[in-house]
Amino acid sequence: MRITKEQKQENHERIVAAASELFRERGFDGVGVAELMEKAGLTHGGFYNHFRSKDELITEAIIQGFGEIAERYSGYDAVAAVETYISRGHRDARALGCPAAALSGEAARQPNETRSAFAAGIDNLVRVIGDDMARTRPHSFSTRAQAISVLAQAVGAIILSRACPDSSVLADEILDACRADCRSMIEHGVHR
Secondary structure, three states, X not given: OOOOHHHHHHHHHHHHHHHHHHHHHHOOOOOOHHHHHXXXXXXXXXXXXXXXXXXXXXXXXXXXXXXXXXXXXXXXXXXXXXXXXXXXXXXXXXXXXXXXXXHHHHHOXXXXXHHHHHHHHHHHHHHHHHHHHHHHOOOOOXXXXXXXXXXXXXXXXXXXXXXXXXXXXXXXXXHHHHHHHHHHHHHXXXXX
């Protein structure tokens, strides 16, 4: 049975969406092709009708994940974005969270094409934070550097908090301290 171009595109998008969530939840090596095709509601054999390799899918899934994050935080100012990003909700929702917090360590060991897609996603987040900081603090001279620092601290806060047991005091202390520091950096251009 032949499928239409539209159905093939829908299937492709379902595979990428399923992979994006599964990779963020369990890592690139923690998910097999058969499992992700099952989650997408398709047969294992159909994978190579859509992708040349798992690496190609990983790259598309990274782009999808960063796109979801950019869309989720569109309309937020930088402080509101940080408040939402550095939170228990984000920490606990790995599959729906930011690819930078979920996959940075693994992305560093991926092919250049995947790392380039990852870098583009990070750069977009830096730009969004920096644009808002420049808008609210127009006389600041280093908003891009400050935006990079804010994003790095936000990502690190989620990573370190996830490394602790969920109920530990330290897990919440990390989130609280980094959220306050990032808010101060955004509002005043200084660490608290």
